[in-house]
Amino acid sequence: MFKLAFKNLNKLLVSFAFFCLFFQVAADLILPSITADIVNIGVVRKNIPYIWHTGLIMLAVSLLGIIGAVCNQLIAATSSQKLGVKLRHFLFAKITAMATADFTKIGEASLITRTTNDVVQMQNVTYSMLRMMVRAPMMLAGASLMAYFQSPQLMLVFVAAIPILAIVVLLIMRKSVPLFRKIQGLTDRINLVFREGLTGVRVIRAFNQDAFEQRRFARANGNLTDNAINAYVTTSLMSPTMTFIISASNIAIVWFGAHLIAGSQMPIGNLLSFITYATQMLFAFMQLSMIFVIVPRAQASAQRIQEVLAISDTILDSNNAQTVPNITSIRFAHVDFAFSHSAARVLKDINLQVGRGQTLAIIGGTGSGKSSLINLIPRLFDPTKGSVSINDIDIRQFRQSDLHEKIAFASQKSFLFQGTIRSNLHYGNPKASEEEMWQALHTAQADAFVKKQGGLDAPVEQNGQNFSGGQVQRLSIARAILKDADVYIFDDTFSALDFKTDALLRAALHKDSKINRAIKIIVAQRISTIADADRILLLEQGRISAFGTHTELLKTSTVYREIVNSQLHRVDAAAALSGDEHA
Template identity: 45%
Template sequence: VLSVVMAILFGVVMPKFKILQKLIDRVNLISREILTGIPVIRAFSAEKFEEKRFDKANQDLTKTNLFVNRAMSCMMPLMMLIMNGISVLIVYSGAHGIDAGKLQVGDMMAFIQYAMQIIIAFLMISAIAIFLPRANVSANRINEILDTKSSIKEPEHPQTPEKQGKLVFDHVSFSYGHAKEKVLDDINFTAHQGDTIALIGSTGSGKSTLVNLIPRFYDVTEGSILMDDVDIRNIDLKTLRDRIGFVPQKSVLFSGTIASNLRFGKKDALESELWDAIDMAQAEDFVSEKEHGMDSHIAQGGSNVSGGQKQRLAIARAIVKHPEFLVFDDSFSALDFATDARLRKALKEKASDVTTIIVAQRISTIMHADQILVLDHGKVVGQGTHEQLMKTCDVYQQIAQSQLSQEELAYE
């Protein structure tokens, strides 16, 4: 009887626990969005709307919580009812045996004691079982993450190529997951040591996806990427990524100090190396002005520095590694034109042997690159220098005309 009661309760409550976990996620999500988006909410006078959105999520959570707790709170009274009912049943049945002279009072009391010990054990199980459904749901969610296998596999027989600074995209195509539509289609180019390869195109044309393939954040769907004449899928991941200085589109800094952030890719970097990288990244002015210099505190996410400062520190962090390849994924967007120009000049002078891949939206950032690739819907629609593309590529001409004046275009 106890097992049947527990099975029924679990059958009713378990699905609700799964729903409950999702509702808690929803409340947390809305709370986080409201807290981080307070300025936007105020600017659009959307306080009432957000209050209603939070209230609905909270009400749904409250109703489900009440149902679950009411159902589980019924378990203990039911168990006690069954336990006391069995005691009454034993006494009732035992009384007939005593009257008939077949049973002693002491035997009946001993039987009651044994029965109560068994039932109390069941009660203890039921008390623990109250927590099991939620624990089960939480454990399943954690195991989903722990059991997820990485799609990026280490090579069985890794190769270590000699450093040549050469990067080749050989008929590279890529699509996410099992999507039929290709994000990148038949990309071909070769970068030699010291070359600057620039990528430009409209939003969603596949620029960031292309550079994310170089450190193997994803694997190509078709074709191959060769680093120093070796397919990157045959290079050990640590070896591969140690050769690349990667600056992502969204600059990320970690809590600590400026120095600890710069040493993220090279733990044993000397202070002179850090200052050289800071100087190249045009960050020396604001770092030296800080009271503690490189030992100045960086808050979580770099919230105590501006967007431009954060971007320059992220660039300096990549330079500190002394990488064979530098990859900038639209990493100059928060810089003014003068700082952008000085930074590119410093890179050209002091890192002339480094192969550089730049993703940018501004023509001025890439116009002096050795080779420019113009992407449109995942395909290369133009390839060459700035002067060549101004004569042959319509898409590049449109981008240039939208950003540069007629005088600048005529001068160039």
């Protein structure tokens, strides 16, 4: 925890904060002694000039202490907030750069908690560290020394009080620390349930499972609440217990001090300053005990943050990574793929090649490995065995950033960012002109509804919730084709389109010279979407079942004919068998 904090703090500012804190503590320790002198010399002897003179010194010391406290608090607040900024930046950068396999190791809900709640815990402990963690031991040691100089006899009160305080703190810590550690995991759980409730609200309503989800959330919320109540009730016992012990100690000090004053063994001013030092000592001890509660919780948060930052990336650029040339061919050679921690292979011995200007269509049943296959091209995953090559060079030899610049990807789950249509299109090409954006929208058959929505500056809500599924898909396609790329990948992005829009969109793509020069890979379920592709790849249980043109597969593949017959009328299927590829 301390290593993570100091690594990301400004060392010069931290040193200055401790320097200011030293003056604050010194002022707090000197003031009771000055008060004792005012009482012993000024008040008892009725020396008014001495009271004025010493009072001015007290004001100067107080001012020095105030300046030190303000500077220290300002630096502590600023430094703790800047630490939070850095940690959130590091976490976000790490998470966005993670491979998909690494991302799933922790889970979305936990990553959100670690980026928010855990970072806040680190901010709180850093603020406390620059304030209480250093001030409390300094004050405890200094006040003990000054109190001893005022009256060694009264120090016996603390010999009895400190062990009692220590026992109370240890008992409370033993009970509360495990509870605070558990809170972080329960926070992950409630974030997970809440997130699923938000993203799956339509499914919940469709299946009338509102009551079930309410009970599920209530359980998670109740567990967190019960655990938090137990933790805070336990720690809340510390303050009244400490107050009772401090009050009892002060009573004992006044009792024994009165006897010392009556026996002329101690001036009255010394008793007043001793009570002040006693209060400072006991409050410093109480602050230390509170630190012992804060630190374990922050330590748990630091470990959770460090777990994310320490994840070893499974997909890395090689030491001698090359710049990606213009892509003219993509080749899969004996490729196998399995997800991490899974023995079952999703892809098995895939061999294929596609060249510039060609269209490769991929079809197959659910779970046959279509998306996994195309995810290997931009290195969202790496093959378990075999190689994926660009221009006969293994893609692992290229820089990932360069590789991604050459590939336009419209994913299976279309996603729009909150903002405007313009800002979403700029993800595909930040330098695109307004004319180019409208051309991309026209090709994607999205220009008509975009104009009705108010043009390029029409608002886009979170996840594109103010658009239909088909509109979101068309905007996602427009964003992809706006990019000047060598490879265009469409992962089942035509599924929400009606047949007419699908046909118009594909016809527009055929007329686009930029896209015609590139490699096009289309994953689809409809035969009408892929029938005119240069090559069609049929996947079955991760293996290549058939590979060829639409006409060739109709003649050679029983499975492909079954798919055609299930989707097309018998007359159209017969026409297709006779050689009409566009039936």
